[in-house]
Amino acid sequence: MKWLLLALLPLTALAQEIRPSQEFLSPTLRAQQEDPSRHPGWLWVDEGEAIWRRGENSCQSCHGDIASMRGVATRYPAVAADGALLNLEARIERCRVEKQGAAPFGLESEALLGLTAAVAQRSRGMPMSVPVEGPAAAFLEEGRAFYATRQGQLNLSCGQCHDANAGRRLRGDVISNGLGTGYPAYRLEWNGMGSLHRRLRACSLGVRATQFPLGSREYLTLELYLAHRARGMPVEAPGLRR
Ligand code: HEC
Ligand code: HEC
Missing domain, CATH: 1.10.760.10 (Cytochrome c-like domain)
Known part of the structure; x- marks a missing residue:
């Protein structure tokens, strides 16, 4: 399992820019995300x-x-x-x-x-611009540290997938930059709508790491860091995912 995953994920970090989540969707899903009737x-x-x-x-x-x-x-x-x-x-x-x-x-x-x-x-298409000064600064650093920490049996940090391997395929998905801009999102696999924290629990499970509760401090500070990483990227909620 670990071998397979690591073989799929060469850990050579390419210096890449963050791209909007919609750019990683299949053309079909991307068109559907933009069309309220579908x-x-x-x-x-x-x-x-x-x-x-x-x-x-x-x-x-x-x-x-x-x-x-x-x-x-x-x-x-x-x-x-x-x-x-x-x-x-x-x-x-x-x-x-x-x-x-x-x-x-x-x-x-x-x-x-x-x-x-x-x-x-109501913010769809508007650029993310979450304030991170003052009282938010300490929360941001907590989220940043969580993002960079290797976790779980697979011993992978968020960035090893969402930065180093963005654009590559993993189990039928194209790995995006891991932004929260499309949440809550309708996910076909869920057959319904779900929050960003539900998606984060899936990523934690994916590396066999601790799944934190919905609304936990860990995922809230991580959400703040993801929002800061996404600054300038458009809000896409409600997203549509496979
Ligand atoms: C009695 C008046 C009142 C009601 C009812 C109310 N709100 Fe609010 N809401 C406020 C006030 C006042 C604020 C500003 C923050 C504060 O003072 O707590 C606020 C803030 C917010 C914000 C944050 C806005 C921002 O600019 O950051 C959101 C989102 C929001 N409310 C959503 C809702 C929703 C959804 C409901 C219904 C479930 C609701 N509110 C019901 C008074 C109300
Ligand atoms: C083993 C690789 C891997 C690791 C490690 C990983 N993820 Fe993911 N993540 C994925 C895949 C695959 C998806 C689904 C495709 C996509 O949207 O990127 C995903 C989806 C997401 C999404 C939803 C993006 C969207 O627009 O739907 C977010 C947010 C996210 N991950 C954040 C994280 C965070 C934060 C961490 C660290 C706690 C993490 N991921 C760890 C592989 C990983």
């Missing part, structure tokens, strides 16, 4: 927009039309006033609990995936 992820966007408007104390009652969320996803994860690092899902859950006084939707619930996709979609 992209099942749009069902979640539609549902998310319905939830946005629903009820007395709706998201809309404070924020107005969801169009007001334009650009928000380019700035997440972000540090809240109380010092917590929040990704878009966590920010929405906070509003759900603190502003709506309701029970949290729950990570990976269809409602939260839908709302997150609906909010993120």
